[in-house]
Amino acid sequence: MSEKKGFWASLxxxxxxxxxxxxxxxxxxxxxxxxxxCPVLAVTNTxxxxxAMGLATAFVLLMSNVLVSSLRNFIPKQxxxxxxxxxxxxxxxxxxxxxxxxxxxxxxxxxxxxxLIVVNCLILSRAEAFASKNTIGKxxxxxxxxxxxxxxxxxxxxxxxxxxxxxxxxxxxxxxxxFQEWIVMxxxxxxxxxxxxxxxxxxxxxxRRSAA
Amino acid sequence: MSKxxxxxxxxxxxxxxxxxxxVGIGLICALLIVLTFEGTLPIIEKNKxxxxxxxxxxxxxxxxxxxxxxxxxxLVFSEITAEEKEAQLVYAGYDENGxxxxxxxxxxxxxxxxxxxxxxxxxxxxxxVIGFYVLESKETPGLGDKxxxxxxxxxxxxxxxxxxxxxxxxxxxxxxTVKNGEKENPWEVDGITGATIxxxxxxxxxxxxxxxxxxxxxxxxxxxxxxxxVEEKVQQ
Numbered sequence: 001m002s003e004k005k006g007f008w009a010s011l012x013x014x015x016x017x018x019x020x021x022x023x024x025x026x027x028x029x030x031x032x033x034x035x036x037x038c039p040v041l042a043v044t045n046t047x048x049x050x051x052a053m054g055l056a057t058a059f060v061l062l063m064s065n066v067l068v069s070s071l072r073n074f075i076p077k078q079x080x081x082x083x084x085x086x087x088x089x090x091x092x093x094x095x096x097x098x099x100x101x102x103x104x105x106x107x108x109x110x111x112x113x114x115x116l117i118v119v120n121c122l123i124l125s126r127a128e129a130f131a132s133k134n135t136i137g138k139x140x141x142x143x144x145x146x147x148x149x150x151x152x153x154x155x156x157x158x159x160x161x162x163x164x165x166x167x168x169x170x171x172x173x174x175x176x177x178x179f180q181e182w183i184v185m186x187x188x189x190x191x192x193x194x195x196x197x198x199x200x201x202x203x204x205x206x207x208r209r210s211a212a
Numbered sequence: 213m214s215k216x217x218x219x220x221x222x223x224x225x226x227x228x229x230x231x232x233x234x235v236g237i238g239l240i241c242a243l244l245i246v247l248t249f250e251g252t253l254p255i256i257e258k259n260k261x262x263x264x265x266x267x268x269x270x271x272x273x274x275x276x277x278x279x280x281x282x283x284x285x286x287l288v289f290s291e292i293t294a295e296e297k298e299a300q301l302v303y304a305g306y307d308e309n310g311x312x313x314x315x316x317x318x319x320x321x322x323x324x325x326x327x328x329x330x331x332x333x334x335x336x337x338x339x340x341v342i343g344f345y346v347l348e349s350k351e352t353p354g355l356g357d358k359x360x361x362x363x364x365x366x367x368x369x370x371x372x373x374x375x376x377x378x379x380x381x382x383x384x385x386x387x388x389t390v391k392n393g394e395k396e397n398p399w400e401v402d403g404i405t406g407a408t409i410x411x412x413x414x415x416x417x418x419x420x421x422x423x424x425x426x427x428x429x430x431x432x433x434x435x436x437x438x439x440x441x442v443e444e445k446v447q448q
Contacts, residue, residue, distance in 0.1 A: 045353055071237070079230045083237050090241035094248040101255040104263050111350065165354060186354040 019138050023145025029122045030153030031202040036122040040154060041191035043113045047170050050158025051151065052106055056099065056114060058147025060091045061123050062140065068131040069139035075132075084127045085118070092117045122150060157194050161185045264331075264347075268303050271333035271343030272314045275305030279439060281315075289432045302429070304436045305333070312437045314342055315429050319421035324409040326350040330417060332369065334426060336433040339376065341387070341418065344369035349410075356410035365404050365411060373398035374422045376430055383426055389415030 029035045039057065044050040064087050068075075075083045096114045100107045107114075117123070126146055131139040159169050165185035167175040184190050269275050281289040281302050289302065303316040314335040320327055328351070333343035346360045359365060377384050385399040389412045395402040401418070403411040429436075 067240075071233075074236070075233050076230050079234055083233060086234075086237050086241055090244050093245050097248050097252040097256070101252040101259065104259045108348070181354070183354040187352070 017141070019141040020145040023142065023147070023149040024152070025149070027146075028149045028153060028202075029146050030150060031198060032206075033122075033125075034199075035125060036120045036150065037195075038116060039113055039120065040157065041188065041195065043110060044154055044157040044161055044191060044194075045165065045186045046109075046162045047155060047158040048106075049109055050154040052099070052110060053113065054147075054151025054154040056095050056110075057117055057120060057123070058143075058151055060088060060095055060117050060120075061126060061147045061150075062143040063091045064088045064123055064127055065131040065139040065143035066136060068127045069134060069136045072132045080128070080132065081124075084124060084132075088123055088127070089118045122146065153198075156198055157191065160194050160197075161190050165190060267331045267345045267347060268305060268316045268333075270345050271316050271331055272305035273333075273343060274307050275313045276308050278303050278305050278316075280304075281436070283428065289428075289435050302425075304439070312336070312433075315436060316343075317421070317425060317429075318347070319417050321413060321417035321420065323349060323413045324351055324356045328410075328413055328417060330414065332418060332421075334374070334422070334429055336430050336436070338371070339374060339426075339430070341369055341372035341374055341422070344414075344418075351407070351410045356407050358404050358407045359410045359414055362404055362407075364402065368395075368401045371398070372401070372418075374426050376427060380430060381427055383423055387415055387419040387422055 023029065027033060030040055036057070039053050043053045064084070067087050068084060071083075092115060095117070096107075099110065099114060126142060130142050134142070163169055163174065164182045167173055167179045167181055182190070185194070265278070268278055281304060283289055283302075301318075305313040305316060307313050314333045316331055316333045318329060318331050320329040322328070327348070328346065329348035331345045331347050332341050334340075335342045344366065349357065349360065351357045351359065372387060373385070374383050374387060376382065385397065387399055387401060389401040389403045390396075392403050392405045394400075401411070401415040403415075
């Protein structure tokens with residue numbers, strides 16, 4: 001953890017774009033940290049579901065990081081986890097209502113997984129490891145980076161699964177009618193296969209870069 | 213966070229401080245939730261009503277207006293105007309000339325994953341089910357959810373026979389699902405390979421619901437038909 005060493009020094013610094021960039025690639029929450037696997041595997045059966053889930057999680061992450069960061073001197077250490085859960089649960093409930101208001105169909109297809117954002121360890125880990133120790137500006141950048149990185153990763157899975165399992169991306173058919181869908185890719189097993197292949201790709205690239 | 217630091221904060225932070233923090237955060241959170249709930253409630257209710265309306269027009273092709281009825285005492289249907297919460301409502305659809313197209317009603321039953329809620333349209337003139345729509349389902353994507361999309365399966369419900377016996381008190385043949393490709397009679401539903409349980413569930417739900425409701429609806433045919441005609445007279 002490089003944060004630890006420069007903790008006091010970094011408080012004085014201006015928020016840097018590094019906080020934003022790291023979530024996108026170097027510390028990508030799904031492909032590198034392997035956090036929040038439940039929604040990653042469960043709701044990436046179509047690109048649309050993956051995008052909606054990613055954006056919902058990113059919103060909750062951003063809002064909870066802002067609130068945790070601004071209340072960081074007010075929350076005693078003993079009750080910090082309870083406080084974070086309370087804050088996260090609030091924003092998840094708000095997101096749940098908002099999605100139901102935007103589209104009944106979308107709310108139907110995401111089902112119980114919206115409420116389960118509460119226990120997404122990505123959000124709790126950012127609150128605990130970052131927002132509770134850093135300024136609001138840096139926390140916002142961190143949340144945006146991690147949120148976009150998470151959404152990107154979900155889209156990677158969702159696009160592949162929808163393409164192979166349904167022959168389309170965002171409901172736009174890409175293959176001729178004769179294409180035989182791989183139903184297994186839409187089912188839970190397909191989630192594991194796709195995640196494994198993406199992880200393989202990321203680790204291969206990382207290894208090759210560190211070797212060079 | 214060093215160990216010495218943690219111990220120090222533990223001893224200085226009193227219960228009052230913890231309580232203050234939790235209550236404070238709780239209040240902020242409660243306020244946020246209530247505001248969002250109040251803000252989105254009308255939109256959510258409107259969306260749900262719209263979804264039901266769309267489904268009604270889908271199961272009763274040619275409908276332009278609808279009226280809501282409930283089953284009263286003496287097994288006679290009566291129209292309701294205000295938004296009442298009733299256990300079972302039926303929706304009568306009328307075309308441009310005010311003629312009855314059919315009656316839509318909800319039915320539910322156990323599917324493969326969870327309770328299935330469907331809406332179907334009944335035409336008392338033809339004595340057939342003329343439309344079908346899944347309102348709520350959690351069936352397996354790619355397999356069980358074919359009951360919503362498979363065109364061959366949905367074609368079953370364009371003219372599904374539910375005609376009554378001569379005494380008009382019971383349906384002649386209960387609707388049921390048969391294996392894919394084995395449909396022989398007009399009251400049978402052609403199942404889906406790969407969605408056996410889900411398609412059979414639809415047949416069972418329809419069978420149970422039509423056995424109970426179709427005789428009642430048929431006996432009240434005139435109630436549904438005369439409502440618009442009475443209105444026309446009043447207007448003249």
